[in-house]
Amino acid sequence: MNLATYVLQLMSLMNLDLTLRTEIQKAVATLFNQSVEQVQLQPTNKEFEGSHTVVCFPLTKLSRKGPEETARLIGEHLIANSGIVTRYNVVKGFLNLVIADSVWASVFESVFSNPKYGSLPANGKEMMVEYSSPNTNKPLHLGHLRNNFLGYSVAEIFKANGYKVHKVQIINDRGIHICKSMAAWQLYGNGETPDRAGVKGDKLVGKYYVEFDRNYKAQVQELIAQGVPEADAEKKAPIMKLAVEMLQRWEAKDEEIYSLWKTMNSWVYEGFDATYKRMGVDFEKLYYESNTYLLGKDEVLRGLERGVFFKKEDGSVWVDLTAEGLDQKVLLRSDGTSVYMTQDIGTAILRFLDFPKIEGQVYTVGNEQEYHFKVLFQILKKLGFAWAEKCYHLSYGMVDLPSGKMKSREGTVVDADDLMQEMVDDAEKQTRELGKIEDSSEEEIKALAEMIGLGALKFFLLKVDPKKRMLFDPNESIQLQGHTGPFIQYTHARIRSILRKAASMNISPAVENIIALEPAERELIFQLNNYTNKLQEAAREYSPAVIANFTYDLAKEYNQFYQSIPIFNEADPAKLKFRVALSKAVADLLKKSMSLLGIQVPEKM
RNA sequence: GGUCUCGUAGCUCAAUUGGAUAGAGCAGCUGCCUUCUAAGCAGCAGGUUGCUGGUUCGAUUCCAGCCGGGAUCACCA
Known part of the structure; x- marks a missing residue:
C-alpha cells in the first residue's frame, strides 16, 4: 500500500484539519527535534494559493531559524512525507498549503456518504435551556422575539452537538x-x-x-x-x-x-400559545412562578443554619458576597417573605430534581440581569451544588430602536405578532411581484410567504452576536436580499431545482474518478468540511450567529459556483455526477444548519 | 460615584479568539437573463477600527488613561 492510499484510508477516520496538524507536528519533530502542542492553522487568504495556512512565527523559537526559512523547511517536508500536500508558498512567516484534489475528493466523499452529516453523535449529556419567560401582563414584543429565537436556537445547537436538551420556561404569573x-x-x-x-x-x-x-x-x-x-x-x-x-x-x-x-x-396563555406557534418555538415543561415562588425559602433557612447566610437585627436574611467581589444581597425580607433571588434558588434546585441528569442550565435572559445571575450562581455554589459551575447566563443585548430603548409607556414597543405579520406580508408581496410561482396554489403561496417572512426575521435577529445590542429600524423593513435568511432559502430552492432536473435526466449524484477540481468546487468542500468546527464553536460560544454566518458563507460560495460552472453543460459524466452530488450536499447542509436557527427552507421560491 | 459592557465604511453587521493589504450586506455607480430560478453573479467607490500611550516580530483583538453610548448597583420582578 502506498502512502497516498494509506492517507486516504486515514481520512475517513480523521478529519482533514486533524490530519494536517499531525503531519505538521511530525514535520517539526523531525526537522527541529522539537515538539509543538498547538499548531496555528488558519484558512488561507483568498489572494494566495492554498487552503490552509500555518502561522510560522511562533515556531521560530523551536527552529532557531527565520520565519520564512522555517516555513520553507516545513513546506518541503510536508510535500515529501505527508502525502496530502502538493504545493506550498511562503509569504513572510505564513506557510500556505495546497491540498491534493484527490484528498479533497475523499473529504467530500466522507461528507456525502454520511447521511447524518450535520449532527454529532450523542454524547450522553443532558442540558436545560430556559428561554422566553415573559410576564403575563403584556403581549410579547421584539425583545421577546430575540430571546425566543436565541433560546430555541441554542437548544437546537446543543442537540446537534450530541446533547439531550430540555427546553423550559418560567412564567411570571404572579x-x-x-x-x-x-x-x-x-x-x-x-x-x-x-x-x-x-x-x-x-x-x-x-x-x-x-x-x-x-x-x-x-x-x-x-x-x-x-x-x-x-x-x-x-x-x-x-x-x-x-x-x-x-x-x-x-x-x-x-x-x-x-x-x-x-x-x-x-386569556394570556391562549394568546401566547398562538404567538409561540407562529414563531415555531416549543417547550418541554413550563414552570409557573405561582407554584415555585415559595420554594427557595427552605433552602435559604437551611443555608442560614449552616452559616452560609446571616441574619440582620431586623430578621432579614442576607448573603455576603464581598469576598467574591460582589455585594451583600437580601434573600428573605424582615417579614420572612421571599424575593426574586429566593425564588430563583428554589426553581434552580427544583429543575435539577425534575431532571437529575442535566449537567447544567442555560438561562436566556437580557443582559440587564447580569448581576442577578452572577449572584445567583455564587449562591448556588456556596450552597454546595456542584452543577452551579455549569450554569450559564445566555445574556443578550437589547434590541434598540433608532429612538433608543423600546418603552411600553411611550408606545414605542414593536409588537411580536404585528412584526411577524408585516414580514409575512412583505414576503408575500415580493413573491407575487417576482412571479415565479404561477403553478403554485394560493395555499402554497401563503405557506411560502410565511416561511420567507419568518426566515428573514429570525435570520436578522440571529446573525448578530447575542452579547451585542442591536438596532432595529421599524421604518425600514427587514431586507429580503443580501445578507439575509431569504438569500439562503433562495440558494436552497435553486439547488433543489437542479436536483429535480438531474433526477428527471436520470443523473444520480456520485463521487467517482475525481482527479482535478475547479477552485469553486474546492472552496465548497472546504466549507462543508469546516461545518463541524463551526457547530462546536457555536455551542462553545452559545452563539447562533456562528451558524448564521457560516450558512450565509456557504450559500454565497455556492452561488459563485453556480454562476461560474453550468452543471448540465458538462460532458464528462463523472464530473456531472460529482457536481450534482456537491449541490445535494450543500442543499442538505443549508437545510440542516438553517433548522438550527429555527428557519425552514423551501423547495421552490 | 463603583462595577460591567460597547464604540469597525453613510447605515446594519463580520473579522477563525494576537496574524497577512480589516471583510459582507444595504444605500450609490457600472456590467450580466435565448443556457440549471437575476430574492442571483461580476466590478467600482467607500476605513486614521473613538482618542493617546504601552506590551509584541505582529494589536480591531491584550494592558493603562482619557472621550462617548448603554446596563447595573432595591426588603421590585
Missing part, C-alpha cells in the same frame, strides 16, 4: 403587575373577554395594563394637585390601592380574586 391588569379590568372592563372584543387574550390583558397606568398617573396627578406629597400620592391612588389589595387577597387565596386571576391568565 405579583403586582398582573394585579394591575386585573384591577383595571374590574373597574373599566364591563366583562369584556377576548372573544367578545375579538382580540387575542394577551392583547386584551395588555390593554388593561396600559389602562391601569393611564388612570394611575391621572389619579396621582390629581392627588398632588390637592397638595399630597408625591411619594404619598403614589401609594394612595385608589387604583393602586385596589391592585395591592388584590395581591394580598390573592396570596390569601381569596376565591373571587383567584378565579379572576386564573381567567385572565388563561
Whole structure:
C-alpha cells in the first residue's frame, strides 16, 4: 500500500484539519527535534494559493531559524512525507498549503456518504435551556422575539452537538403587575373577554395594563394637585390601592380574586400559545412562578443554619458576597417573605430534581440581569451544588430602536405578532411581484410567504452576536436580499431545482474518478468540511450567529459556483455526477444548519 | 460615584479568539437573463477600527488613561 492510499484510508477516520496538524507536528519533530502542542492553522487568504495556512512565527523559537526559512523547511517536508500536500508558498512567516484534489475528493466523499452529516453523535449529556419567560401582563414584543429565537436556537445547537436538551420556561404569573391588569379590568372592563372584543387574550390583558397606568398617573396627578406629597400620592391612588389589595387577597387565596386571576391568565396563555406557534418555538415543561415562588425559602433557612447566610437585627436574611467581589444581597425580607433571588434558588434546585441528569442550565435572559445571575450562581455554589459551575447566563443585548430603548409607556414597543405579520406580508408581496410561482396554489403561496417572512426575521435577529445590542429600524423593513435568511432559502430552492432536473435526466449524484477540481468546487468542500468546527464553536460560544454566518458563507460560495460552472453543460459524466452530488450536499447542509436557527427552507421560491 | 459592557465604511453587521493589504450586506455607480430560478453573479467607490500611550516580530483583538453610548448597583420582578 502506498502512502497516498494509506492517507486516504486515514481520512475517513480523521478529519482533514486533524490530519494536517499531525503531519505538521511530525514535520517539526523531525526537522527541529522539537515538539509543538498547538499548531496555528488558519484558512488561507483568498489572494494566495492554498487552503490552509500555518502561522510560522511562533515556531521560530523551536527552529532557531527565520520565519520564512522555517516555513520553507516545513513546506518541503510536508510535500515529501505527508502525502496530502502538493504545493506550498511562503509569504513572510505564513506557510500556505495546497491540498491534493484527490484528498479533497475523499473529504467530500466522507461528507456525502454520511447521511447524518450535520449532527454529532450523542454524547450522553443532558442540558436545560430556559428561554422566553415573559410576564403575563403584556403581549410579547421584539425583545421577546430575540430571546425566543436565541433560546430555541441554542437548544437546537446543543442537540446537534450530541446533547439531550430540555427546553423550559418560567412564567411570571404572579405579583403586582398582573394585579394591575386585573384591577383595571374590574373597574373599566364591563366583562369584556377576548372573544367578545375579538382580540387575542394577551392583547386584551395588555390593554388593561396600559389602562391601569393611564388612570394611575391621572389619579396621582390629581392627588398632588390637592397638595399630597408625591411619594404619598403614589401609594394612595385608589387604583393602586385596589391592585395591592388584590395581591394580598390573592396570596390569601381569596376565591373571587383567584378565579379572576386564573381567567385572565388563561386569556394570556391562549394568546401566547398562538404567538409561540407562529414563531415555531416549543417547550418541554413550563414552570409557573405561582407554584415555585415559595420554594427557595427552605433552602435559604437551611443555608442560614449552616452559616452560609446571616441574619440582620431586623430578621432579614442576607448573603455576603464581598469576598467574591460582589455585594451583600437580601434573600428573605424582615417579614420572612421571599424575593426574586429566593425564588430563583428554589426553581434552580427544583429543575435539577425534575431532571437529575442535566449537567447544567442555560438561562436566556437580557443582559440587564447580569448581576442577578452572577449572584445567583455564587449562591448556588456556596450552597454546595456542584452543577452551579455549569450554569450559564445566555445574556443578550437589547434590541434598540433608532429612538433608543423600546418603552411600553411611550408606545414605542414593536409588537411580536404585528412584526411577524408585516414580514409575512412583505414576503408575500415580493413573491407575487417576482412571479415565479404561477403553478403554485394560493395555499402554497401563503405557506411560502410565511416561511420567507419568518426566515428573514429570525435570520436578522440571529446573525448578530447575542452579547451585542442591536438596532432595529421599524421604518425600514427587514431586507429580503443580501445578507439575509431569504438569500439562503433562495440558494436552497435553486439547488433543489437542479436536483429535480438531474433526477428527471436520470443523473444520480456520485463521487467517482475525481482527479482535478475547479477552485469553486474546492472552496465548497472546504466549507462543508469546516461545518463541524463551526457547530462546536457555536455551542462553545452559545452563539447562533456562528451558524448564521457560516450558512450565509456557504450559500454565497455556492452561488459563485453556480454562476461560474453550468452543471448540465458538462460532458464528462463523472464530473456531472460529482457536481450534482456537491449541490445535494450543500442543499442538505443549508437545510440542516438553517433548522438550527429555527428557519425552514423551501423547495421552490 | 463603583462595577460591567460597547464604540469597525453613510447605515446594519463580520473579522477563525494576537496574524497577512480589516471583510459582507444595504444605500450609490457600472456590467450580466435565448443556457440549471437575476430574492442571483461580476466590478467600482467607500476605513486614521473613538482618542493617546504601552506590551509584541505582529494589536480591531491584550494592558493603562482619557472621550462617548448603554446596563447595573432595591426588603421590585
